[in-house]
Amino acid sequence: MTYVMSDLHGEYQKFLQMLELIRPGDEDVIYILGDIVDRGEEPINLLLDIMNRKNVIPLMGNHDFLACDILKQLVKEITPGTTALAPKLMNQVLDWMDDGGINTMLQFRELQPCQREKILKFISGFSFVEIVEIDEKCFIMSHAGLGNYQKGKKLKEYTVYELIAARPDVDKRCFDDESVFIVCGHTPTRNLCGENRIYQTNGNIFIDCGAVFGGKLGCLCLDTMEEFYV
Template structure:
């Protein structure tokens, strides 16, 4: 089975709940679309745990991107300011409680994270990315930014034109901005799965989807089959 979630933002309790729900088997695979760190208390611990998971692939998010920039270039005040301005203080403090060897290993790990992956499940093609797929770099007229920055920072909208015959799964933009609820947003060839886990005081939660049958898992609201999720969306617009 293939599972996808995004934007844990240091919320270890929510991540543990989702892992308990999906009961990940050795033959299964979990994809995490970035932003493991910041806002919550356990970003560093979660990074270390995810790094050791053999059946888990982490993609680069804008918060990991900021972290690498700030820590690899400590003389650059802009990098430091941008990361700190995005609620990184707990992550920063915990990083420097690691040994130098652990710090270097963690940064090297983050530097190897993919920006985008394409997988096929039941003959359906999925593009996995944190914020926006590279295919939209030209059409979204964002060439003033570097491609890497576009892929981890750009905000898609329900009207963004996705690549033909592919389904884009992304995080970064809380689903509340798409359909006024913290459940997975299903658009035209797009799935937004950032259910606001970084904002638990605003009813945010961690969302996860199983691609084989589109079952949805939520750290607060439980499990929804594809049919139940569709019915829920009808009554919560």
């Protein structure tokens, strides 16, 4: 079976509860469509856990991208002789803190240098788009969907912004072929349909059910289209 979830945002306990519920076997694959870090309680424990699971495939979210970029700079900048950060980096750090980065930064700081390096390398390797074909269906997955969608535009032509940070047009059907679906997180479904549940419309499947915002962690099985919530 192939499962998808997204926007875990440090909700490590909910992730473990979801695994209890779906009980994936060695043959099963779980895609996490980005935003593993920031906002929630245990972003680094969650990353360390995911790193050691062979059947979990993480994709890049805007929070993961930003955290990785800033942490790489901080690791380089903060040496025993550092007394102040460059203003540009300082502003980036402050914006990140405003956007829920505090736990990610503090917990990252507790790690040994080799673990830090391993985590940054791990996040840097997240892919931006994955395509899965199951039976007659094709699922195109990314954190934010296909922003500024245009017919005929190749997947590799989408910018990082369009794949991890754009907001969706829920009324737009992108592919005429009704067996093709775009699966994404990033925008909580409560903002799209008024409820914390997986929302399907016009060939788009939105799966961010607001786990870190008092909603739920949702998970969709792409083989059966069964929905799971914790």
